[in-house]
Structure formats: structure tokens, C-alpha cells
Amino acid sequence: MFQYAFGRSMSILHGRELKFDLGFYNKQNSKWAQRTYALGNFNTQVQLATKQELKPFQKYLGQNLLSKFLRRISAFFPYSAKSYILENPGQNFAFNARLFKTKLKPKAYFDGFWQTEKYFLDIEDIIRKDFTFKHEPDEANRKMLEQITSANSAAIHIRHGDNATKIAAHHGVLPLEYYYDSIDQLAKLIDNPFFYIFSDDINWAEDNLKLNYPAVFVSHNGEEKHIEDLRLMSACKHHIIGNSTFSWWGAWLGQKPGQKVFAPSRYHMNVNITMNDYYPSHWNIVNV
Numbered sequence: 541m542f543q544y545a546f547g548r549s550m551s552i553l554h555g556r557e558l559k560f561d562l563g564f565y566n567k568q569n570s571k572w573a574q575r576t577y578a579l580g581n582f583n584t585q586v587q588l589a590t591k592q593e594l595k596p597f598q599k600y601l602g603q604n605l606l607s608k609f610l611r612r613i614s615a616f617f618p619y620s621a622k623s624y625i626l627e628n629p630g631q632n633f634a635f636n637a638r639l640f641k642t643k644l645k646p647k648a649y650f651d652g653f654w655q656t657e658k659y660f661l662d663i664e665d666i667i668r669k670d671f672t673f674k675h676e677p678d679e680a681n682r683k684m685l686e687q688i689t690s691a692n693s694a695a696i697h698i699r700h701g702d703n704a705t706k707i708a709a710h711h712g713v714l715p716l717e718y719y720y721d722s723i724d725q726l727a728k729l730i731d732n733p734f735f736y737i738f739s740d741d742i743n744w745a746e747d748n749l750k751l752n753y754p755a756v757f758v759s760h761n762g763e764e765k766h767i768e769d770l771r772l773m774s775a776c777k778h779h780i781i782g783n784s785t786f787s788w789w790g791a792w793l794g795q796k797p798g799q800k801v802f803a804p805s806r807y808h809m810n811v812n813i814t815m816n817d818y819y820p821s822h823w824n825i826v827n828v
Contacts, residue, residue, distance in 0.1 A: 541579075541671065541785070541789050542653060542654050542655045542656075542785060543560075543652075543653065543654060544560075544579055544584060544586070544670070545654075545657075545659065545660040545667045545670075546650070546654035546659045546660065547560070547650065548585065548660065548663065548666065548667065548670065549659050549660040549662070549663055549667075550639065550650065550659075552663055552666075553640060554644055556644075556648075557587070558585070558587065559587045559588060559589040559593065560586055560587070560588055560589060561588075561589050561594055561597075561649075562577055562588060563594070563601070565577050578766075578767055580674070581673060581674055581675065581767045582670060582671050582672065582673060582674055583669065583670055583671075583672050583673075583674050584670045584671070585670060594649075596623065596647075597623070597624055597649040600614065600624045600626075600649075600651070601651075610624075611624075611626055611651075614626055615628070618642070619638065619639065619642040619644060620642050620643050620644065620645070621645075622645070623645045623647055623648050623649060624648075624649050624651065625639075625648055625649065625650050625651065625652075626651045626652060627650075627651065627652025627653060627654060630813055630814075631814070632652070632653040632654075632655050632813075633655050633656055633807070633813070633814060633815050633816070633817055633818035634656070634814055634816065634817050635656045635658040635659065635817040639659075655785060655818060656817035656818055657792065657820060658817055668793065671789075671793055673767075673771055677768060677771060678768075680760055681760075681761070681768045681771065681772065684736075684756075684758070684772055685771070685772065685775050687756075688736060688772060688775045688776055689775060691732075691734040692730055692731060692732050692733055692734060692777060692778075693733075693734050693735075693736055693775070693776040693777050693778070694726060694730075694733050694734070694735050694736070694776055694777065694778040694779065694780065694800075695735075695736050695737075695738060695772075695773040695776035695778070695779045695780070695787070695790060695791075695794070696719060696723075696735055696736070696737045696738070696749075696779075696780045697737075697738045697739065697773065697779075697780070697781050697782045697784060697786065697787030697790065698714070698719070698737065698738070698739040698741070698744075698745045698749065698782050699713075699714075699739070699740060699782040699783055699784040699786070699787070700713055700739055700740060700741040700744050700745065712783070712808070714782055714783055714804055714828060715828065716748060716749065718804055718826055718828050719749060719780060721826055722780040722802035722824075722826050723735070723751065723753070723780065725802060725824065725826070726778060726780065726800055726802060727753065729800055730777075730778060730800065733753055733754075733778070734753070734754045734755070734756075735751055735753055735754070735755040735756070736755070736756050736758055736772065736773075736776060737749065737755060737756070737757045737758060738758050738769050738772070738773055738787070738790075739757075740763070742757055742758070742759045743759075745757060746759075758772060766786075769790075770786065770789065770790055770793075773787065773790030773791070773794060774789075774790050774791075774793040774794040775794065776790075776794055777794075777796055777798070777799060778799060778800045778801070779791035779794060779799070779800075779801045779802070780801075780802045781801065781802070781803050781804075782804070783804055783806070783807045783808070788803075788818075791803075791823070792820070800824065801820075801822075801823040801824060802823070802824045802825075802826055803819050803823050803824070803825055803826065804825075804826055804828045805825050805826060805827045805828050806828045
């Protein structure tokens with residue numbers, strides 16, 4: 541979603557046609573959690589690049605020594621002189637203003653995560669419209685949406701499944717204290733909170749997160765219908781997010797008058813990765 545929003549912004553700013561490369565989904569590393577393409581669930585403006593259009597960039601995209609070498613040396617050339625633009629390592633959450641000021645080559649390939657709203661704040665209304673849901677919810681989710689909108693609802697998102705593995709140790713699992721601290725702070729600001737808990741490991745969440753408030757652990761969608769969890773999260777009035785872009789978007793799309801959002805000060809185990817541009821300025825950051 542960040543990549544789409546970034547690409548949409550760049551295409552409008554530079555007056556270029558926007559196309560996407562979905563090759564990642566065909567060559568995912570089996571050691572990591574497997575992701576599925578889901579932008580088709582929204583009213584997004586997605587065109588896919590053809591093999592012929594992608595051919596000039598393939599030399600940068602492999603995992604062989606040549607591709608790694610080409611990616612590394614590409615960092616030393618100005619943006620105006622190169623067609624392959626790689627996000628600076630460790631700068632996934634950092635805004636690069638130069639991309640707004642530089643004249644690009646006729647065809648440019650952007651490779652990165654681009655995880656900050658600063659890239660698309662100028663077209664915020666377009667992005668919010670693009671990320672409206674294309675299909676109506678099923679009966680179970682329609683009923684829960686009615687419950688959510690009638691309560692002083694607060695979404696809690698716990699990313700545990702893939703973050704709990706040794707392979708994903710660079711992310712790590714947020715301590716429960718973060719959630720309890722955020723819940724206590726939110727409960728002081730709003731009346732009669734009703735919590736809806738979402739997780740990629742809902743059984744773990746239910747076994748470990750104990751609340752003294754009315755709460756529902758949302759378990760009926762599962763991985764197959766994760767987009768419905770995003771719809772439900774975005775319908776909530778308030779948000780306590782995890783170290784996950786999934787819940788970041790649930791909170792961002794769920795912006796409403798009086799909304800309170802609590803977010804962890806760390807996304808990765810590595811404390812040296814800058815987070816300065818990741819969160820909107822009005823969100824509440826909780827030290828972890």
C-alpha cells in the first residue's frame with residue numbers, strides 16, 4: 541500500500557504513466573512469511589508492466605553478484621542520471637525530498653518500501669479514494685461493522701505470527717506492556733471504550749492479552765480474508781497499532797474527528813533505524 545501510494549504520487553508529480561512489477565510474488569523467499577497481492581480489493585489505479593517493459597531493469601533485480609554490484613554502484617549516481625532508483629538501505633521510514641525536486645529520466649524504476657505519508661500527503665484525498673473497498677462486506681463482517689460504528693470502538697493490532705520466528709528476529713514482538721500502557725492512556729481520554737483485537741495469531745493474542753474492558757477478538761476472517769480485517773480496523777474510531785504497516789494503514793484509513801492513535805516508538809529491534817517520518821505528527825508515540 542505504501543508502494544502504491546508512493547508510485548501514485550510520483551506519477552502525478554512527474555506526469556508519468558504508472559505501472560507495477562509484481563515479480564516479487566513469484567520469487568518470495570520461503571523463509572519469510574508469504575505475501576499475496578491484494579491491491580485488487582481496492583479501487584486502485586493499477587496497471588501491470590509487461591516483461592518487455594521490465595527487461596531493461598532485470599539486471600538490477602537478481603540475487604547474483606552482478607545484480608548486487610549494480611544496485612550498490614547505482615547509489616553513487618544522481619537520480620537524473622539513472623533509470624533504476626533504489627531506496628537507501630535502512631531508510632524505509634525516511635522521507636527523501638530530493639525525489640520531488642529531481643528531473644527523472646523518461647522511464648524510471650523505483651525499488652523500495654517508501655513508508656512515510658510525506659510522499660503522498662499532497663494527494664491525500666486521491667489516496668483515500670483509491671483505497672476505498674471495491675466489494676461489499678459479507679454478512680458476518682457487515683454485522684461487525686454495525687457494532688463497531690455504534691460503539692466507542694478502538695482497534696488493537698498485534699503482529700505476532702511471523703514476528704515470533706527466529707528468521708524475523710529483526711522485527712521482534714512488541715511487549716504486552718506496550719499494549720497495556722496504550723490501553724490505559726486511551727481509556728483516560730475516551731468514555732466507554734470497546735476494544736476489537738486483530739492479529740495474525742489471534743489465538744496467542746486471546747491467551748495473552750487480558751483486558752478489563754469489553755472486547756472482541758476478531759477471528760472469523762483469517763489469512764484468506766485479511767482485507768476484511770483491514771476494513772473492520774479502519775471502521776474503528778481509535779487505534780492501538782503494532783509494529784506492522786497493516787495496522788498503520790488501518791489507523792490512517794480510519795481517520796475520524798477526535799481519533800486517538802497510539803503507536804510504538806520502535807518498529808524493528810535495531811534502535812538505530814530512524815522512525816522520524818513513519819508516523820503522522822498527531823499520533824501518540826509510546827516508548828518501547
